[in-house]
Amino acid sequence: MTSTSGRAARTKTISYQAPEPDRERLFALSGLEQLRQIQAGVLPDPPISSLFGLRIVNVDEGDVVFTAEPDESHYNPIGSVHGGFFATVLDTACGCAFHTTLPPGVGYTTLEIKVSFLRPITADTGMVTAHGWAIRRGRGAGFTDADIRDRDGRVLATASSTLLVTQPRSIR
Secondary structure, three states: OEOOOOOEOOOOOOOOOOOOOOHHHHOOOOHHHHHHHHHHOOOOOOOHHHHHOOEEEEEEOOEEEEEEOOOHHHEOOOOOEOHHHHHHHHHHHHHHHHHOOOOOOOEEEEEEEEEEEOOOOOHHHOOEEEEEEEEEEOOOEEEEEEEEEOOOOOEEEEEEEEEEEEOHHHOO
């Protein structure tokens, strides 16, 4: 198959497991326990992880590290990885860092995220590492920061996020 530009079309197959259907079982765990079970393969990775090659490297209370694999399927029209890749990976790192601070029965959702793009990412960049850390958790909101680095440790993008604490009934 060829595209309208005459170049061969490429394909990418995404495989994923359905998310955990038992919300009561899921919310019986703390956020830290949920992420550790995902890391250990007890719970399935969220389906979006397949799109970005996201993998948990380390998870502690208030601190997470992921890797992600950018490729040409993430490109924008100018030939670099779309800002949505940066934003999604950073939102994941910020959200999961906050999630690790939550007790059983409590969830969260992103209220606001500010992303600063510092360097471009291309398929040649290779595996990137996203680090997220919780700054503060209050009763109703939390604040986190994150960055994405290349294999040489150069910061490619940063984010700051505000997250809303939710109860399971409000996110069904």
